[in-house]
Amino acid sequence: MEITLPLFGTTTSTSDSCGLSVEGLVTSLNTATPWELTLPATGVFGLTGPSGSGKSTLLAALAGQRRCRGNITFANTVWQRGRRALATHKRAASLGFQDSRLFAGQSVADNLALARKYSHRPLPAEECEQLLKAFGIAPLLHQPVELLSGGEAQRVALLRQLFHNAPLQLFDEPLSAVDRAQVLRSLLPTLRDFWARYPALVLWTSHDFDEVQLLAQRCLWMQSADLSAPLPLFEVAKYLDSKAVGDSFRSRIEARVESLRGGLLTLELGGVSIYADRVAGDYRKGDTAVFLLEAGDISLSVEKPGLSSILNCLPVTLTGKKHLADGRTRLQLTLAEQVLYADISQLSCERLQLREGSTYFAQFKAGSPAGL
């Protein structure tokens, strides 16, 4: 006789846990370290960590595509209770893969139409039109999916997931084959705008921390199947530092748009103006712009510099420093609750006699901000 658990697949009466709740979730990968996770009903969260650490396994378990035990509840609906799992198609979730998995034998338009047809929250037609343009998919609509390049197929698959517009959207390295300039300058700003207008809970897995930073303000870190709680980006950056992931590191900055004139964007952060040229996006006064600053592009002065060709000069507080293996020192600087990093030589660090808690002046050129 089959035993039906009372809460399984049904809406619970508690209204205070309407996001995602994962308790003691165990797959064959993480028997020793059950996953615990609580996320709100909406918001974009990154998920990163070394290869093979378990990120895809977690996403597959959340989507009901990987055998597991424990408890998963989303929007007050029980998806997993012990060993009993709600079927994938009954979960208000979508999962996008690196290898696209488009429906074979169909055109791009058919793939997108199906996603809209089975959406519980279908997007208005004008929204779909705009997304088609932004993703550069309009000219490909009548192509069979077999003829798409790897990058085109990924863009179509991502768009298909947006058209489906599930309340929980899981992405597993969805842009790894797409041209990086297009990702940073066009697709990520489009996605940020989209989720601001159509909120969902989004978990975005990527090895590209720039991509994560341009999309999310918080990120989960997975290492050897150990899952962190959502962390501020600068906390995740510490893990990346210690793993010597790359020579350079970039910090996410969010600032308010003041004006865009003659290709020069003026932003405001903590009462200070920031200037950026080579701007690709359309910005209007009051918009929030998100960009990245390369640690190696920032210099530091003890005193406020005089007139200089370097347009940007921000008063910052030194909140941490760390010596890197290659002889440089990475400084953690804070301005208006935002954290940026500057890499300087150890010699400069000694000459400036930097002290934590003191105010300095960070300079960078108007051409430095990336992603605008």
Ligand SMILES: Nc1ncnc2c1ncn2[C@@H]1O[C@H](COP(=O)(O)OP(=O)(O)OP(=O)(O)O)[C@@H](O)[C@H]1O
């Ligand atoms: N279906 C499966 N059955 C058994 N083991 C698996 C299965 N899928 C993945 N694994 C193993 O589980 C571990 C975690 O894999 P997973 O794909 O979740 O890692 P990941 O963090 O997403 O890696 P990457 O960043 O390389 O995509 C790996 O050692 C992998 O070989």
